[in-house]
Amino acid sequence: MTSAEIVVVGSYNRDVSLSVERMPAPGETCLGLGRVESPGGKGSNQAIQAARCGAPTAMVAAIGHDAAGDEALALWSEAGVVTSGVARLAGQGTGMAVILVDARGENAIVVDSGANAHLAPEHVDAAATLIGGARLVVAQLETPVAATVRAFEIARAAGAATLLNAAPAPEAIDGALLALTDFLVVNEIEGKALSGHETAAAIGETLLGRVGKGVIVTLGAEGAMLFEHHRPPHRQSSSKVEVVDTTGAGDAFTGAFAARWIATGDAPAALAWGVAAGALACTAQGAAASYADRDRIAALAGA
Numbered sequence: 174m175t176s177a178e179i180v181v182v183g184s185y186n187r188d189v190s191l192s193v194e195r196m197p198a199p200g201e202t203c204l205g206l207g208r209v210e211s212p213g214g215k216g217s218n219q220a221i222q223a224a225r226c227g228a229p230t231a232m233v234a235a236i237g238h239d240a241a242g243d244e245a246l247a248l249w250s251e252a253g254v255v256t257s258g259v260a261r262l263a264g265q266g267t268g269m270a271v272i273l274v275d276a277r278g279e280n281a282i283v284v285d286s287g288a289n290a291h292l293a294p295e296h297v298d299a300a301a302t303l304i305g306g307a308r309l310v311v312a313q314l315e316t317p318v319a320a321t322v323r324a325f326e327i328a329r330a331a332g333a334a335t336l337l338n339a340a341p342a343p344e345a346i347d348g349a350l351l352a353l354t355d356f357l358v359v360n361e362i363e364g365k366a367l368s369g370h371e372t373a374a375a376i377g378e379t380l381l382g383r384v385g386k387g388v389i390v391t392l393g394a395e396g397a398m399l400f401e402h403h404r405p406p407h408r409q410s411s412s413k414v415e416v417v418d419t420t421g422a423g424d425a426f427t428g429a430f431a432a433r434w435i436a437t438g439d440a441p442a443a444l445a446w447g448v449a450a451g452a453l454a455c456t457a458q459g460a461a462a463s464y465a466d467r468d469r470i471a472a473l474a475g476a
């Protein structure tokens with residue numbers, strides 16, 4: 174397969190997750206309870222979840238000529254994710270994230286961007302046919318904005334929709350990027366950074382005026398809210414699950430939302446899949462390694 178309905182322009186990281194009883198205070202050393210290495214990166218996580226939901230999916234990304242880059246390609250190949258838009262960069266290591274996961278499953282993440290920081294508009298241009306043939310182009314903020322703007326320009330020119338997950342939380346958002354965005358996905362921290370508001374309602378209503386189709390505010394264990402033009406806000410609550418590790422739950426949400434929206438064109442139905450996928454991702458260790466397939470997500474979403 175050389176084409177895809179969803180093209181994700183974004184990051185890949187090798188995640189090194191350390192379990193801790195509690196998060197250390199500044200200046201404190203504490204002994205970890207164990208270490209797990211697994212695939213991560215917000216872009217790759219979202220692509221893997223979309224593919225597990227059955228959507229033909231491709232990655233546009235930058236990785237290094239190293240063992241972690243080889244692992245990324247093997248992961249995408251196994252998941253059926255198209256990799257013709259992936260650049261291997263000389264002299265840059267594949268991205269890496271160090272993640273602390275506490276006894277409640279909450280996490281704190283530091284990313285060493287490596288090759289991700291060098292994804293450039295030229296790499297996006299090289300994947301223009303792939304991007305232009307998609308129905309939805311998805312991006313985050315772990316790779317340079319200039320590359321994402323270029324991808325969204327290509328998408329818009331070809332009539333494809335765009336989805337921006339504004340994570341990690343930005344200090345400010347590029348106005349051109351937001352103007353090219355159809356769906357904006359934020360959690361409450363990211364939403365506050367973009368809108369200056371604290372509540373989901375105020376975040377959603379404020380940001381909706383700046384995007385084409387809709388704003389989704391994810392609320393962790395409380396589910397998510399969807400704000401669309403000319404429709405009242407829609408709330409989707411989450412099923413209670415036993416939380417092991419919340420890492421990558423937001424990415425599972427975005428990947429499953431994207432896949433279901435492509436399949437149905439129904440944003441509330443896609444919201445239900447996103448919330449179900451996010452909840453299931455919390456029940457096992459790691460990011461992409463913890464993601465459920467479409468049958469489990471459909472069963473929990475009730476559709």
Ligand code: RIB
Nearest residue numbers: 186213214215270421460
């Ligand atoms: O959203 C979770 C992801 O953030 C991790 O996989 C880590 O790599 C960072 O990108």
